[in-house]
Amino acid sequence: MDKKGPAKGVEMSDLTVWNNAAIGIKEDTVVWLGSTEEASILEATQTIDAKGRLVTPGLVEPHTHLVFGGSREREMALKQQGVPYLEILKQGGGILSTVRATRATSYGDLLEKALFHLDRMATYGITTVEAKSGYGLDRETELKQLRVAKEANEKHPLDIVSTFLGAHAIPPEYKENPEAFLNEMVEILDEIKQEELAEFVDIFTETGVFSVPESRRYLMKAKEKGFGLKIHADEIDPLGGTELAVELGAVSGDHLAVASDEGIEKLANSDTIGVILPGTSFYLGKEDYGRAREMIDAGAAIAISTDFNPGSSVTENLQLIMSIAALKLKLSPEEIWHAVTVNAAYAIGRGDVAGTIAVGRKADIVLWDAPNYLYIPYHYGVNHTNTVIKNGKVIYERPAIR
Ligand code: IZC
Ligand code: ZN
Numbered sequence: 001m002d003k004k005g006p007a008k009g010v011e012m013s014d015l016t017v018w019n020n021a022a023i024g025i026k027e028d029t030v031v032w033l034g035s036t037e038e039a040s041i042l043e044a045t046q047t048i049d050a051k052g053r054l055v056t057p058g059l060v061e062p063h064t065h066l067v068f069g070g071s072r073e074r075e076m077a078l079k080q081q082g083v084p085y086l087e088i089l090k091q092g093g094g095i096l097s098t099v100r101a102t103r104a105t106s107y108g109d110l111l112e113k114a115l116f117h118l119d120r121m122a123t124y125g126i127t128t129v130e131a132k133s134g135y136g137l138d139r140e141t142e143l144k145q146l147r148v149a150k151e152a153n154e155k156h157p158l159d160i161v162s163t164f165l166g167a168h169a170i171p172p173e174y175k176e177n178p179e180a181f182l183n184e185m186v187e188i189l190d191e192i193k194q195e196e197l198a199e200f201v202d203i204f205t206e207t208g209v210f211s212v213p214e215s216r217r218y219l220m221k222a223k224e225k226g227f228g229l230k231i232h233a234d235e236i237d238p239l240g241g242t243e244l245a246v247e248l249g250a251v252s253g254d255h256l257a258v259a260s261d262e263g264i265e266k267l268a269n270s271d272t273i274g275v276i277l278p279g280t281s282f283y284l285g286k287e288d289y290g291r292a293r294e295m296i297d298a299g300a301a302i303a304i305s306t307d308f309n310p311g312s313s314v315t316e317n318l319q320l321i322m323s324i325a326a327l328k329l330k331l332s333p334e335e336i337w338h339a340v341t342v343n344a345a346y347a348i349g350r351g352d353v354a355g356t357i358a359v360g361r362k363a364d365i366v367l368w369d370a371p372n373y374l375y376i377p378y379h380y381g382v383n384h385t386n387t388v389i390k391n392g393k394v395i396y397e398r399p400a401i402r
């Protein structure tokens with residue numbers, strides 16, 4: 001894919017595949033692309049043999065709640081009894097349980113935990129990852145989470161793109177007054193900007209959380225302050241968050257499982273990318289996995305993601321999500337590869353640096369124990385990576401047992 005911009009609609013079926021390809025890397029950058037035969041002209045100091053293996057761009061993970069304290073395994077039994085996700089939240093569990101844990105966890109422990117999850121993402125072939133705050137819901141803890149993400153970006157080989165999700169739930173102290181809570185979150189935006197702690201601002205637009213008018217007012221203030229916009233939209237109830245994402249020119253509208261016909265039409269005619277999170281449909285036991293197929297057929301650009309978080313999708317395994325996208329969203333392998341590389345990169349404002357192998361770009365490359373690109377969604381639930389290269393350095397190799 002040499003053209004600029006995300007792949008939209010039918011373009012998502014047009015995957016560039018080279019056989020017998022070779023890649024020349026100098027320091028951290030791709031400097032040469034050609035055939036294996038031509039590669040003999042390169043005076044390489046190190047050669048990695050990819051014979052028989054699929055080689056792709058490093059995966060881009062466009063939606064995670066990376067930094068959090070604690071875990072919520074005890075809520076699994078409630079889910080099995082049929083207690084809905086939003087009901088658990090209403091009773092003070094769910095996101096609010098992670099908020100209590102995150103407030104109580106030290107900066108150093110949060111950093112260690114985030115680095116641990118990043119390590120695991122790297123083993124699965126992810127080389128760039130978006131990370132949201134949103135488990136503080138107060139100035140101090142939100143800034144703590146964002147600073148953890150910033151330090152993790154400096155310490156870890158993976159690149160992190162940071163999003164401020166202070167508007168993730170209404171904390172108990174503001175239960176009767178969501179507008180006052182949103183005003184408090186607006187008040188910390190200048191600090192976030194000054195410290196360069198986040199590029200994007202996100203909100204959870206959902207029944208019992210924030211309404212569409214509240215979300216619009218909040219996001220417009222964030223836009224005025226120079227932030228890019230994202231929205232958790234139309235995940236559980238169809239409130240019209242997809243339309244709002246397009247109206248405000250958000251870089252992405254995320255979830256969109258229950259988007260309306262009008263929302264899909266608007267998305268298809270916009271630059272907003274639909275980030276679809278089928279792992280949450282799976283994990284929350286939904287029958288209906290959403291409308292990604294119709295979105296692509298209408299001409300929209302789609303990315304897919306784990307939504308890695310401690311409540312509604314507890315996995316770092318983006319390869320598993322690729323299988324769910326094939327089986328439940330009925331996306332083709334070609335569409336799925338676009339959705340985890342080039343389109344995912346555009347969904348986090350990194351379309352010009354990540355998601356594609358091209359001369360002049362950073363060498364973020366994965367060698368897979370797979371004969372072709374069809375194989376990864378097909379053989380599900382396991383890790384297929386053989387070698388993961390980030391900025392020209394091997395950061396993971398499948399350990400040898402024999
Ligand atoms: O912790 O439950 N949907 N936010 C909106 C989430 C899921 C994360 C969580
Ligand atoms: Zn999310």
